[in-house]
Amino acid sequence: MRKLEKEYDIIVIGGGHAGCEASLASARMGARALLITSNLDNIAHMSCNPAIGGLGKSHLVREIDALGGEMAKNIDKTGIQFRMLNTKKGPAVQAPRVQADRRDYRISMRRVLEKEKNLDIKQDLVKEIIVKGKKATGIKTQTGIEYKGKAIILATGTFLRGLILMGKVSFPAGRMGEFPADRLSDSLKKIGLKIERLNTCTPPRIEGKTVNFSKLIKQPGDTPPPPLSFSTKEIKTKQIPCYLAFTNDATHKVIKKNLRDSPLITGEAKGLPPRYCPSIEEKIARFPEKKRHQIFIEPEGRDTTEYYVNGFFTGFSEEIQLEALRTMKGLEKVKIAKPGYAIEYDFVSPTQLKPSLETKRIENLFLAGQINGTSGYEEAASQGLMAGINAVLKIQEEEPFILDRSEAYIGVLIDDLVTKGTKEPYRMFTSRAEYRLILRCDNADQRLIRYGHRFGLISDEDYERCQRKYTQIEEEIKRLKKSRARTTKRVNNLLKKLGTDPIKEDTPLAQILKRPEVRYRDLVKIDDEDERKISSEVAQGVEIALKYEGYIKRELDQVERFKRLEKKKIPSDFDYSRLEGLRIESKEKLSSIRPISIGQASRISGVNPSDISLLLIYLKRREFE
Numbered sequence: 001m002r003k004l005e006k007e008y009d010i011i012v013i014g015g016g017h018a019g020c021e022a023s024l025a026s027a028r029m030g031a032r033a034l035l036i037t038s039n040l041d042n043i044a045h046m047s048c049n050p051a052i053g054g055l056g057k058s059h060l061v062r063e064i065d066a067l068g069g070e071m072a073k074n075i076d077k078t079g080i081q082f083r084m085l086n087t088k089k090g091p092a093v094q095a096p097r098v099q100a101d102r103r104d105y106r107i108s109m110r111r112v113l114e115k116e117k118n119l120d121i122k123q124d125l126v127k128e129i130i131v132k133g134k135k136a137t138g139i140k141t142q143t144g145i146e147y148k149g150k151a152i153i154l155a156t157g158t159f160l161r162g163l164i165l166m167g168k169v170s171f172p173a174g175r176m177g178e179f180p181a182d183r184l185s186d187s188l189k190k191i192g193l194k195i196e197r198l199n200t201c202t203p204p205r206i207e208g209k210t211v212n213f214s215k216l217i218k219q220p221g222d223t224p225p226p227p228l229s230f231s232t233k234e235i236k237t238k239q240i241p242c243y244l245a246f247t248n249d250a251t252h253k254v255i256k257k258n259l260r261d262s263p264l265i266t267g268e269a270k271g272l273p274p275r276y277c278p279s280i281e282e283k284i285a286r287f288p289e290k291k292r293h294q295i296f297i298e299p300e301g302r303d304t305t306e307y308y309v310n311g312f313f314t315g316f317s318e319e320i321q322l323e324a325l326r327t328m329k330g331l332e333k334v335k336i337a338k339p340g341y342a343i344e345y346d347f348v349s350p351t352q353l354k355p356s357l358e359t360k361r362i363e364n365l366f367l368a369g370q371i372n373g374t375s376g377y378e379e380a381a382s383q384g385l386m387a388g389i390n391a392v393l394k395i396q397e398e399e400p401f402i403l404d405r406s407e408a409y410i411g412v413l414i415d416d417l418v419t420k421g422t423k424e425p426y427r428m429f430t431s432r433a434e435y436r437l438i439l440r441c442d443n444a445d446q447r448l449i450r451y452g453h454r455f456g457l458i459s460d461e462d463y464e465r466c467q468r469k470y471t472q473i474e475e476e477i478k479r480l481k482k483s484r485a486r487t488t489k490r491v492n493n494l495l496k497k498l499g500t501d502p503i504k505e506d507t508p509l510a511q512i513l514k515r516p517e518v519r520y521r522d523l524v525k526i527d528d529e530d531e532r533k534i535s536s537e538v539a540q541g542v543e544i545a546l547k548y549e550g551y552i553k554r555e556l557d558q559v560e561r562f563k564r565l566e567k568k569k570i571p572s573d574f575d576y577s578r579l580e581g582l583r584i585e586s587k588e589k590l591s592s593i594r595p596i597s598i599g600q601a602s603r604i605s606g607v608n609p610s611d612i613s614l615l616l617i618y619l620k621r622r623e624f625e
């Protein structure tokens, strides 16, 4: 075996969304980093939907951005359609979603990686993790090269023993057209990690010139386009529309007739699929009463006529995919450019990880992304960033960086994974977070930028800009609480026009803004003093803070209670077997998960409140011993 001279601080395996963030964070924190991936041309490739953000996911992207990650900046540079979803609902669940130019996104991210001075990028397939004692010390590749690393981050996506299934056909692959990583999966088993199986699927891509767009419903982007990164001032690129199509009786007939062709229905595809992103055949089988399903026809990029058929995820053979697609209005003559397919793959059940994403069994080995049982680019990138930060902190012998459930969706994601594990591909939803009014998309910078700045991932300039923004918000709130609208005819006529009651006495502007019918922009007309220039993001911050003041305060009280339990730490060497009175099931669960706090212990399924009381008493006693 040849040994390369060069040794690295951090080695990241896999150039997907997790690997990109992990390697950038490591290098930007000053570590000498290597990103090794099986195909350099597929760095940051979007295996499925060419879009970033959406419900729950855009919260993660904004948090990545606030911590100094790259995903939001990259999609702002390469997006082709920007939309804000859920605008009719409250601010906690509004979410930007950006349609990407798939190829540009890849190229742009690769350029960022190539420019990073502490980062080397290599193409090779890793086949083994080198472990000495209980520590990961390096890797071996398929071409026979060994690299030494102080910490290793595994971010291999769906590639571990990947198997593609299309109808009755199946073949090994990490993704369509790419090698699977079978030997690496064996290596992980050998070092004692428990591996399980999951599956997912992707829809066909079709040739745009064979679609009759005049029969579809056009879906333009928003004006102005809402960016994902806090540092993007404006999106100037021209937007491209998406289109809406529908399945119908004929589509459902084709699918029902051929259900047994799909490995997702016959059970041939091992492991569970993502429950919230079912294949079209599962949708038709599960909801036979539904007369039609929405199908979004989304452009793959500016320089291609290929379209992604969102909503038509499938494991059918190509013939059946084509037959079903051609039943839809506008797609009567459609041709498939790339067929959809299902894929099953190995993942490492995530309860084997610490909240820092380091494995409990092997020191200095970190795991991030789909390998941990998640699904989605945003979920992967969040974990990549956290694994990158934590791997560097580990080799610097610093405390790990752990976000709790009240600070970030990233905290919710990792806590769910390492505390509860997952049996199906895990994706983020706003409903997974307890403190949704605090964890909003718009305030991710307020919540997290100080950490990004502390780790050197956020520039002084960006940090100061954020500070200025929140100072302005605070000052404006104070002003609105003091300034009053006068009971003039002009003011009351304006209020009437907005559909809200006139005022009978001079009233603080803050009070008026709290009314559901009144927006911040309306105050300008009421407010005699208003000659200041307030940016739209400051205006949004003021509006949310005032309109939801009571609810936010209530949630902050709940967070305080939550924090009290999170602060009660459990020593990492705590011996649960000695704890008298604890049920056997709880002993087993607690010994295997090894929660870091009473709060985390209370979220383990099967551990009940009486177990927690016992644990609290025991820890208290230990304190005085």
Ligand SMILES: Cc1cc2nc3c(=O)[nH]c(=O)nc-3n(C[C@H](O)[C@H](O)[C@H](O)COP(=O)(O)OP(=O)(O)OC[C@H]3O[C@@H](n4cnc5c(N)ncnc54)[C@H](O)[C@@H]3O)c2cc1C
Binding pocket: 013, 014, 015, 016, 017, 018, 019, 036, 037, 038, 039, 042, 043, 044, 045, 046, 047, 048, 049, 124, 125, 126, 127, 155, 156, 157, 158, 159, 160, 174, 175, 180, 181, 184, 200, 201, 202, 277, 341, 342, 343, 368, 369, 370, 371, 374, 375, 376, 377, 380, 381, 427
């Ligand atoms: C068919 C399919 C359908 C999907 N459907 C959905 C969906 O509906 N919704 C959704 O949200 N997400 C979906 N996804 C998942 C989404 O693509 C992933 O969650 C996301 O890309 C995971 O990011 P990652 O960084 O963990 O891994 P990936 O993006 O998969 O990247 C892994 C990287 O590791 C590299 N690699 C792997 N093994 C090795 C090795 N041994 N040595 C060197 N390099 C290696 C690969 O080349 C690749 O670059 C789908 C994925 C696939 C393949």
